[in-house]
Amino acid sequence: MQPKELLALAQEFGCPLYVYDAAKIKSQYDRLKNGFSKVARVRINYAVKALSNVAVLQYMKVIGANLDTVSIQEVRLGLYAGFAPEQIIFTPNGVSFEEIEEAAALGVQINIDNLSVLEHFGTKHPRVPVCIRINPHVMAGGHTNISVGHIDSKFGISIHQMPHLLRIVENTGMHINGIHMHTGSDILDIEVFLYASEILFDAAKHFKTLDFLDFGSGFKVPYKKGDIETDIEEFGQKLSKRFNAFEKEYGRDLTLAFEPGKYIVSEAGFFLAKVNVVKQTTSTVFASIDSGFNHLIRPMFYGSQHAIENISNPKGKERFYSVVGYICETDTFANNRRIAEITEGDILCFRNAGAYCFTMASNYNSRYKPAEVLFKDGKGILIRERETFEDLLRNQILLD
Numbered sequence: 001m002q003p004k005e006l007l008a009l010a011q012e013f014g015c016p017l018y019v020y021d022a023a024k025i026k027s028q029y030d031r032l033k034n035g036f037s038k039v040a041r042v043r044i045n046y047a048v049k050a051l052s053n054v055a056v057l058q059y060m061k062v063i064g065a066n067l068d069t070v071s072i073q074e075v076r077l078g079l080y081a082g083f084a085p086e087q088i089i090f091t092p093n094g095v096s097f098e099e100i101e102e103a104a105a106l107g108v109q110i111n112i113d114n115l116s117v118l119e120h121f122g123t124k125h126p127r128v129p130v131c132i133r134i135n136p137h138v139m140a141g142g143h144t145n146i147s148v149g150h151i152d153s154k155f156g157i158s159i160h161q162m163p164h165l166l167r168i169v170e171n172t173g174m175h176i177n178g179i180h181m182h183t184g185s186d187i188l189d190i191e192v193f194l195y196a197s198e199i200l201f202d203a204a205k206h207f208k209t210l211d212f213l214d215f216g217s218g219f220k221v222p223y224k225k226g227d228i229e230t231d232i233e234e235f236g237q238k239l240s241k242r243f244n245a246f247e248k249e250y251g252r253d254l255t256l257a258f259e260p261g262k263y264i265v266s267e268a269g270f271f272l273a274k275v276n277v278v279k280q281t282t283s284t285v286f287a288s289i290d291s292g293f294n295h296l297i298r299p300m301f302y303g304s305q306h307a308i309e310n311i312s313n314p315k316g317k318e319r320f321y322s323v324v325g326y327i328c329e330t331d332t333f334a335n336n337r338r339i340a341e342i343t344e345g346d347i348l349c350f351r352n353a354g355a356y357c358f359t360m361a362s363n364y365n366s367r368y369k370p371a372e373v374l375f376k377d378g379k380g381i382l383i384r385e386r387e388t389f390e391d392l393l394r395n396q397i398l399l400d
């Protein structure tokens with residue numbers, strides 16, 4: 001999207017504001033899908049937790065995506081947005097047995113990631129097909145908070161527990177229809193992913209009635225010019241070849257599944273905020289915006305570096321700024337960043353604000369959550385109203 005279009009949306013809907021570019025969501029989806037055009041059956045389950053607005057989910061359905069969910073509430077949002085239960089996979093970690101049963105009763109695909117639940121579920125519901133989440137113990141690159149396949153990770157059933165897993169399946173007579181891994185975000189090295197895939201193929205050979213192999217996600221997206229990103233075309237070509245060979249060897253039709261979140265929506269999102277104060281101190285120039293980590297926590301939480309542009313003055317001379325929020329504790333979006341000269345009242349645009357931004361927003365400091373807009377066919381559609389004081393009070397009870 002162009003700075004002019006974003007500025008017009010900031011004026012129309014006010015700030016702070018999240019904007020999602022529908023065309024970019026579709027082009028990322030298509031790019032991933034096209035990377036696997038040589039595979040007969042490909043299923044892309046969009047990871048709802050990245051951005052869960054129901055209008056965005058509706059749009060995911062329009063472009064052909066299915067859903068990956070991690071809570072019963074996400075399952076419900078998916079159904080509300082019009083997905084059929086068969087289009088949803090439920091991949092929770094550490095949730096109650098009742099929550100898994102509830103999802104199964106709604107007809108969604110269950111994905112189980114520990115042996116005790118597997119045994120309990122298989123005993124009680126031997127006819128419900130189940131996918132199992134394997135932990136291949138492969139260390140994907142990236143941040144420790146988002147790398148989930150390594151040896152100490154709480155996710156998945158260890159590949160070393162295969163004998164126990166098989167005993168449970170045999171004893172309960174349960175039907176395993178899928179096998180899954182998710183090694184975490186920020187995969188830099190395709191070879192590492194392919195290595196993990198070999199572990200999944202090996203695991204798959206133990207089961208005779210699989211319908212799908214789910215390779216999770218972890219596709220890296222660029223945050224700034226020159227950043228490394230997963231080469232989807234090369235990756236697609238290599239994994240497709242291997243998958244097709246495996247399918248032949250396996251002797252049964254298989255679907256290749258992925259569950260990307262960030263890859264689909266990160267770059268489609270823009271966060272727009274107004275500069276309230278420009279403060280010159282002895283050491284730096286602060287630009288304080290009408291937002292904080294209550295709306296965009298990733299810089300403080302993961303140290304993520306969102307590119308920031310001054311869309312009110314895109315051609316201005318660049319100066320160095322520290323961009324900070326209004327929360328009453330350390331609340332820094334960026335330090336020492338070159339940004340076109342900022343005047344109070346200017347609108348700043350944060351890039352890569354589609355994934356894990358609004359969904360992690362809170363009401364800390366009793367602030368309202370921002371509005372959300374989907375930019376589609378050249379115009380902005382309001383898909384979430386800005387909160388009001390009534391929203392803050394909802395569910396609170398005064399003493400008599």
Ligand SMILES: *Cc1c(COP(=O)(O)O)cnc(C)c1O
Pocket residue numbers: 047049050068070091182184185186216217218219259260261262263355
């Ligand atoms: C979070 C999550 C994803 C999505 O990860 P991205 O890095 O956003 O692509 C996929 N699968 C599972 C099981 C997840 O928990």
